[in-house]
Amino acid sequence: MASLRDVQNQIVGVKKTKQITKAMNMVASAKLRGAQERIERFRPYAQKFYDMLGDLAAGADESVHPLLEVREDIRSVGILVATSDRGLCGAFNSNIINKALKLAAEKAAEGKAVKVYCIGKKGNDAFRKQEYDIKREERDAISSFDFTLAASVGDEIIRDYMAGELDEVHLVFGEFVSMAKQPAVSQQILPMAATEGEGGGDAGDYIYEPSVEGLLAELLPRFIKVQVYRGLLDTSCSEHAARMAAMDNATKACDEMTESLTLLFNKTRQAAITADLMDIVGGAEALKG
């Protein structure tokens, strides 16, 4: 049986852990609020962007842009993995990593070369242990990023795609659905699926400057960046939500442990007192005799 002091030390330790997990929970919730605000601020831009692309595509007559064209012979596949930089957020990162690894394994099994672009330390660490070709590593990126990061990653992907080094690009990230749900999602971003067709009906009357083709050439690459940015925003938001949940669970577990340890402590103490009493009573009895 554990000694009284051991149990007490354990209780103190668990309580300290609880303080930490509680603090981390609060930090995550504050950060989550910030991340959610960013998503909210980004939403009008993304929405307007979809609308505009829809209007434009409705007016374009099958104008084929390289980014829209599906290549027949797909030899290499790019996977952009967005994970968090830090752990302690439950299964969040491993879900994303597993999804990405599975996708990579599938593509590799089909005989395609897989190239990986990692944003976030956790995904990077996982892919470093694999034999896939890592084209880009962005560590400590998710903690503080802005549109510039998405733009530079987007530019690199587009450049490789145009150069024929990539024939297909997927984005794997943690979608922020709700506080309780952040599934890992993989989405094909290149070649662009026919996202258009939802455009406004009166598109034919538009005046285009410089021209439909010229505008598409400007809009489509930017659309890739918008998607990448969205993936990053979602991942960072999901990360904080996942961490909040994980830390909440940990705090609860600490409470339970403290409770059972306190019970053990009391029992141990009681046993010690009983033993002492027995000694005293036994001694007194002996003196009497």
Add this chain to the structure above:
Amino acid sequence: MADTVKLEIVTPDRKVLSEDVDYVGAPGAMGEFGILPNHVPFLSALGIGNLYYKLGGKTYYVFVAGGFAEVSHNKCTILAEVAEMAHEIDVDRAQKAADRAGQRAQQTKERLDFARNQAALRRAIARMSCQRAGKDAGTC
């Protein structure tokens, strides 16, 4: 017939402006264009420069860099990667950026991304001129 046009300026980071205005002038990729109420549907790429709008006899200036303008149903939407109202512009920073770009242009030894440097210079100059214009118009 409406007598104002709704101007909305959004960037990936925020919604910069949403207001009913009398007139919008914007730096299109092929030169400046003006939008009055009841303009026909119109879609254009934007260059680097000053966007301005008129409201109640005053002219307000906004710096924009790269993006698109869409006009339809009396609504003018500006999607820009960067947009700053004249009073938000940090002139010192723009001045420093302009100086840096100027210096880089001088050092021909270095391998220089000329287009990029020039874009940086143009942005800095446009920022400064935007604020000056805003100050002159008394709306900054």
